[in-house]
Amino acid sequence: MAKGSSADIAVKLESLRQSFREKAVRDMDQLDEFLARMADRSLGAEEHRAVVKAMYHLLHRLSGSAGTFGLGALGSEARQLEQSLKPLIEPDQGTAPGTGPTPSVDDELTPEFFSRARQLRTFLEQTESASYESADDVLAEPVAARSEAAITVFLCDLPEAVGVFLEHTLTNHGFTVDRVEVSDLLNLSGEVCAGAFAVITHEASVASISSALQLLKRQYGISSPPLICTGSHNDFDSRYALAEMDADALFSEPLDVPLLAERIERLIDERSKAVPGKVLILDDDEDLARHYQLVLQEAGFEVHAISDPEKVLLVLADFRPDIMLLDVWMGNYSGVTIAKLIRFEPEWLSLPIIYLSSEKDRTIQLEALAQGGDEFMTKPVSDDYLVRAVQVRCYRARQLNQLVIRDSLTGLLKHSVIKQEIETEHARCLRMGHVSTVAMIDLDHFKQVNDRYGHRTGDHVIKALANLLRHRLRSTDLIGRYGGEEFVVVLPECTEGTAIDVLGKICNGFSEIQFATSEGEISVTLSAGVAELNAFKTANDALSAADEALYWRKTAGRDGVTAWHPQP
CATH class of the missing domain: 1.20.120 (Four Helix Bundle (Hemerythrin (Met), subunit A))
Structure with missing residues (x-):
């Protein structure tokens, strides 16, 4: 901030x-x-x-x-x-x-x-620096949130041929790739280290690279970036030695780049835990609620604070928080009863509700939790503890939410969720008057890939496309797996022409990715159809138009992007 x-x-x-x-x-x-x-x-x-x-x-x-x-x-x-x-x-x-x-x-x-x-x-x-009592559980230090910028991959001390190969192929997967020496790693700026990056090196250089990364970790207070090794020694003793030197993965040569790209993405995500979320506070003490709100906003959270319990359901529906902080005693209202009332609605059954109270009686706390809450945070709460506690709980809440709304194979939004997002963006276009575009994307001849090379190869192709879309599109763009090998992308405040240009580059990049199979390396192409949301009365009409444009692209030869237009 x-x-x-x-x-x-x-x-x-x-x-x-x-x-x-x-x-x-x-x-x-x-x-x-x-x-x-x-x-x-x-x-x-x-x-x-x-x-x-x-x-x-x-x-x-x-x-x-x-x-x-x-x-x-x-x-x-x-x-x-x-x-x-x-x-x-x-x-x-x-x-x-x-x-x-x-x-x-x-x-x-x-x-x-x-x-x-x-x-x-x-x-x-008697003004003083308050001494706050800690909660029973010990919270881990939050990890810095992942940057919205592209993941940078540093290639260090690799054989020339391997370095050239990875620089080309990982760039096609959407990563920013830079070939460096160990001395270059030691001179990385704090800004670069604060972002998302990984290091790939040869197994013979792991010790020196690991030492350099530890120095960076101490110098800038960052979490350890992923360290991935390439090499030919795949026995237990070699793997044990690499793990002992803090390596995170070993890829034997010849390298399976789609699997490597997927591993980099997963390792980065595992280190990006403290993602700020949305917090709703209900406390009848307006000054205290406002204090909590300011402290959490300074830490990067989106916070809505209210003091009137009668407004809670309307605010929940509009704000849709990740977690809720709820006072137990609020004049004539009970926070425990409010929690029970909130649970009347099925969509809020999984909302984490944390009671804020000076109540210390364990029996009473347990009874209150049984009535609809998830946890007690005992007042007074220090600013530092409040931020750390909310960071951890927001992260856990979002983890659970991801299981509900995300496709297990790709990590993209599920069919029903992306359709709802299209509805939301269509309504926003009508309300705000800006132009947004929806696109349908399909893998060409994908059934042949599955039939000839097996579903494992097919899964690699699907995951590679998901990773490429995440890296090449904006953080505000919405990506969903519509079904099988079909994907949907919502591009807010993006014209049809810009969408064609962006998706065209993605098509070109994806066609250059090589996938290893039992019969050698193969490549797969994409087809896409786009339509502007504003041109249609309903979001479903716009999606159908994008699907129709995709069909036109398929009949015209595949491997490219076609825009919908009215038929004569």
Whole structure:
């Protein structure tokens, strides 16, 4: 994030701290009023219950939020006072928050409680760096998110013929390829190291290359980039020695480039875990919700924060978060009940819901989790811990989501998902007035490839095309496997002419890829049909037009791109 942006967020966070202090002063005034009413012996039973409950919620809110705004001592004292009131409003300690606690007047508050409650105001002046309690589980350090730029492959200390061969073939697969020496690796800039890159070397040079990569890792604080070896020694001892020197893979010569390209892609993905996601926050403390929002936005997340529980379903439908942070106590509303309500809708059954609460009772936490939540995060939460925790949970949520929406062979969007994306982009075109294009892509004579060389070869061809499309298209473009050897691409804000040019280059690049078979190397070509979404009333009509253009391309000789046009 730019320095100016970070400075702006720091100013906003300081403003929130001042706002919290002002609100805390008003809370102290209200607490004094509650204490005065509690001392009134003429107070009726129902009114007594209402005052106790209101006082409990005020202390509960302070105990959960004061530490976040640098008032840890205030939060700690409020927590102890809150615990003193808890038996009066939750006689059954096994009751989950929000299941309707009824204040009891059988127990009187002690003089010590009144004395400590009246002194709570003094803690407003004890500003400090809050000491936050860690969660029980230890979170791993987040890995830097993968850059949207193309993956760079450095070829280092390879035989000349192998280097020339890989430079040509991996470029056709969509990688940026550079042939370098070990000294060149040591001089890589921090910007390059922050991106996605891998190194391919000969088995004889692994030790020196591995040492160079370790130096880069320490110098720039990056994760270890994939180190892939080529060579002819394939016995156990040789492989063990390479693994001991931190190599990630060994490819025996002659090299199977499609498999090599797939392995590079997978290794890069495994190291790109902390992908920022979308976070929905529901907390009735507006200052606290805004604080969480600013901290997470600075870390790269897209965040929507609300304080009104009645808006949650509308926001969920519109924002579609990866995870949700949910306060447990929100005035007259219970976060546990809100979680149950959210689970009424089948599409939100898998949404990770994390409770934010100062509640420490394990039995109550477990009961709350059984009602619809997935995890507890105990307030106060430090900014650093909040960011790290959300990074890990967003990544895990997206991992699970990928299993649902992604094709297992290619990693591309499934048939139903890409069709929905076409609908979404078509609606956006109509709303915004820009031009977007949809394309149908098909592998030529693919049935013959499967029949003659086997389905394993066919799978390699399909995966190679998926990798090429990912590398050659923009990060905003949407790619799906429509079925078998058919693919669909949605190109937002892209004219028909530009789409033809881009897909034409992809066709040319793919035709140059060589696939190893039992009968020698083969190549496969592509055919594509394109249509502008804006030209049609519905997304399905546009997709049908692209499919018709693909058919025209097939009948005209395949291996190229054809645009749809009205028939005379």
